[in-house]
Amino acid sequence: xxxxxxxxxxxxxxxxxxxxxxxxxxxxxxxxxxxxxxxxxxxxxxxxxxxxxxxxxxxxxxxxxxxxxxxxxxxxxxxxxxxxxxxxxxxxxxxxxxxxxxxxxxxxxxxxxxxxxxxxxxxxxxxxxxxxxxxxxxxxxxxxxxxxxxxxxxxxxxxxxxxxxxxxxxxxxxxxxxxxxxxxxxxxxxxxxxxxxxxxxxxxxxxxxxxxxxxxxxxxxxxxxxxxxxxxxxxxxxxxxxxxxxxxxxxxxxxxxxxxxxxxxxxxxxxxxxxxxxxxxxxxxxxxxxxxxxxx
Amino acid sequence: xxxxxxxxxxxxxxxxxxxxxxxxxxxxxxxxxxxxxxxxxxxxxxxxxxxxxxxxxxxxxxxxxxxxxxxxxxxxxxxxxxxxxxxxxxxxxxxxxxxxxxxxxxxxxxxxxxxxxxxxxxxxxxxxxxxxxxxxxxxxxxxxxxxxxxxxx
Numbered sequence: 001x002x003x004x005x006x007x008x009x010x011x012x013x014x015x016x017x018x019x020x021x022x023x024x025x026x027x028x029x030x031x032x033x034x035x036x037x038x039x040x041x042x043x044x045x046x047x048x049x050x051x052x053x054x055x056x057x058x059x060x061x062x063x064x065x066x067x068x069x070x071x072x073x074x075x076x077x078x079x080x081x082x083x084x085x086x087x088x089x090x091x092x093x094x095x096x097x098x099x100x101x102x103x104x105x106x107x108x109x110x111x112x113x114x115x116x117x118x119x120x121x122x123x124x125x126x127x128x129x130x131x132x133x134x135x136x137x138x139x140x141x142x143x144x145x146x147x148x149x150x151x152x153x154x155x156x157x158x159x160x161x162x163x164x165x166x167x168x169x170x171x172x173x174x175x176x177x178x179x180x181x182x183x184x185x186x187x188x189x190x191x192x193x194x195x196x197x198x199x200x201x202x203x204x205x206x207x208x209x210x211x212x213x214x215x216x217x218x219x220x221x222x223x224x225x226x227x228x229x230x231x232x233x234x235x236x237x238x239x240x241x242x243x244x245x246x247x248x249x250x251x252x253x254x255x256x257x258x259x260x261x262x263x264x265x266x267x268x269x270x271x272x273x274x275x276x277x278x279x280x281x282x283x284x285x286x287x288x289x290x291x292x293x294x295x296x
Numbered sequence: 297x298x299x300x301x302x303x304x305x306x307x308x309x310x311x312x313x314x315x316x317x318x319x320x321x322x323x324x325x326x327x328x329x330x331x332x333x334x335x336x337x338x339x340x341x342x343x344x345x346x347x348x349x350x351x352x353x354x355x356x357x358x359x360x361x362x363x364x365x366x367x368x369x370x371x372x373x374x375x376x377x378x379x380x381x382x383x384x385x386x387x388x389x390x391x392x393x394x395x396x397x398x399x400x401x402x403x404x405x406x407x408x409x410x411x412x413x414x415x416x417x418x419x420x421x422x423x424x425x426x427x428x429x430x431x432x433x434x435x436x437x438x439x440x441x442x443x444x445x446x447x448x449x
Contacts, residue, residue: 001336001337002315002317004315005313005314005315006314006315007314008297008314008358008360010360010361010363031358031361034356034357034358034361035356038338038357038358039338039356041315042336042337051314053358053360053361055361079350103341103425103426104351104404104422104423104425104426105341105344105351105352105353105404105426106338106353106356106426108351108352109347109352109353195425195426196339196425
């Protein structure tokens with residue numbers, strides 16, 4: 001299996017990369033970790049005419065706090081996020097998901113931003129980002145300065161299976177995750193047949209509490225049980241303002257099971273997946289609550 | 297395009313097509329066949345090499361991406377005719393059967409031991425979880441990696 005021929009460049013600065021991407025138009029693709037793009041090119045599912053390799057732009061490998069948000073740069077690898085103390089301290093959902101992305105070798109190479117941009121409905125990161133209310137920072141070499149950066153809420157960014165809402169010439173430069181205000185916690189539960197397989201079911205849960213201990217903000221999103229990563233807004237809405245309890249989490253679990261639309265396939269029958277969605281939703285919020293209360 | 301890659305400490309300059317995969321650059325252009333091609337789909341880990349010291353699947357890296365970087369293959373483990381401790385331990389503990397996954401397993405093991413000289417069972421199994429052994433010889437692979445990290449016995 002071999003990719004079709006393409007032009008390759010490895011710019012030395014972000015500005016050069018954005019210019020090259022702008023000139024390449026529809027033919028241009030950013031190459032970061034390449035752990036999805038290269039296999040797709042080998043399988044003939046993608047054939048970009050021009051690859052712009054950003055692996056030399058080490059200034060994009062950051063994971064840092066920025067204006068109260070957690071900012072993850074375009075070259076931060078999955079392994080960097082899994083090893084990050086800052087992520088571990090500030091975001092339970094991200095910290096729980098990072099070690100379960102593919103396998104250790106892929107995590108050494110693949111990037112969070114690349115995975116977010118890829119919009120694979122079976123990808124884990126976009127469920128995490130939907131649950132925690134992340135935004136995508138898109139950059140381009142647009143003529144007018146004010147058009148060079150767009151901040152896109154993740155729910156608007158994910159346009160469909162393998163489809164994002166970037167314009168030609170734009171790249172995902174950063175993913176921003178709001179830092180929890182007050183007590184908060186999160187979890188990502190993934191059922192997989194083996195390490196490296198896609199999720200049979202993935203559930204991302206996020207819970208922030210107000211001063212009285214009630215739910216200030218709930219986030220819930222599902223992997224591999226819908227044609228795209230599914231944000232379960234019904235569950236999020238019914239939990240807001242309520243006192244957290246097993247009964248409340250069971251209601252959210254019912255809403256999640258109702259909202260998803262799994263297919264029966266080699267990873268299991270649809271009713272089994274639906275049952276796992278419900279159980280993992282209960283467990284995810286229970287873990288998030290423990291974390292928010294500083295109990296685990 | 298012309299690339300310069302440091303393979304096992306030696307600089308190699310070649311002209312390659314941009315779509316050349318790193319694994320084929322190593323095997324075909326450099327004639328070093330210790331790096332195997334298994335699934336060719338980023339699943340099995342037979343093509344594992346160390347890129348700047350970190351294990352990666354060389355079927356899913358372009359050769360041009362290794363330009364200016366250091367690659368270690370299984371041929372780079374032994375030095376001056378002596379087996380690397382991990383090679384000695386695989387031999388001693390029957391860490392290989394058919395041998396197809398072995399280069400990848402040893403490189404992942406060597407990389408793990410660099411950071412963690414006394415890994416637990418769980419830590420070794422987690423580290424090799426991206427590498428498949430179709431002989432299912434995992435018990436001895438884990439034992440070999442742990443032995444290489446200890447006193448080398």
